[in-house]
Amino acid sequence: MIIIGSDHAGFSLKESIKKHLEAIPMKVADVGCFDTNSVHYPEVADLLVKRILSGEYHRGIMICGTGIGMSITANRHKGIRATLCHDYLTAKMSREHNNSNLLVMGGRIIGIETALNVVDVWLSTEFQGGRHQQRLDLIEKFSS
Ligand code: RB5
Numbered sequence: 001m002i003i004i005g006s007d008h009a010g011f012s013l014k015e016s017i018k019k020h021l022e023a024i025p026m027k028v029a030d031v032g033c034f035d036t037n038s039v040h041y042p043e044v045a046d047l048l049v050k051r052i053l054s055g056e057y058h059r060g061i062m063i064c065g066t067g068i069g070m071s072i073t074a075n076r077h078k079g080i081r082a083t084l085c086h087d088y089l090t091a092k093m094s095r096e097h098n099n100s101n102l103l104v105m106g107g108r109i110i111g112i113e114t115a116l117n118v119v120d121v122w123l124s125t126e127f128q129g130g131r132h133q134q135r136l137d138l139i140e141k142f143s144s
Contacts, residue, residue: 002123003057005031005048007041007070010063010107013115017061020116029057045073049080052101060102061119067106074102078143081136086110091118095125097132 002021006014011033021028031047033039041064048060064070067084074082082102083094086109094100103122105115127133 001027001029001057003029003031003048003051003060004062005044005060006033006063006107007044007065008033008036008038009041009065010105011036013063013105013107013110013112014061016112017063017115017119020119041069042073045070049074049077049102053077053079058101059123062102062104063107064104065106065108067104067109071104074104078140085118085122087114088117088121091121092125095122096128097135099127099132099136 004014004018018028018030031051032044045062048062051057052060062070062074062082071082071084074080080102081098081100082104083090083098083100084104084106085091085094091103094103100122103119105118110118
């Protein structure tokens with residue numbers, strides 16, 4: 001079970017990822033957007049983040065044009081570890097070291113095959129804990 005969302009610039013990639021996950025099969029909740037009409041990415045990110053913070057979903061995927069705007073928006077919230085991933089290594093490390101609970105990608109940046117590989121790696125890689133948990137605790141400590 002996962003929650004997904006995008007703005008207009010990430011719409012097409014969101015649809016492909018949704019299809020990919022549903023074929024596993026995995027249940028996917030979609031917070032929009034639902035077509036390529038222009039929307040404001042912070043509004044979509046806010047909808048999705050709130051449903052993770054409430055505990056309804058543990059992990060989510062978000063896509064905007066570059067992935068930057070949605071990453072900035074999501075990481076304003078304590079407890080959200082949104083990681084902008086572009087390839088196998090960033091996907092793997094974002095889980096092993098950063099315990100990413102929100103995968104962000106740039107729909108105008110990444111190709112479809114790489115994006116689906118990023119999703120698969122991110123979903124199947126475990127957090128390593130230990131010294132990495134200490135570092136995540138420091139992030140929380142330094143957050144205002
Ligand atoms: C929309 O044009 C674009 O600004 C948005 O998708 C994203 O890239 C923002 O960071």
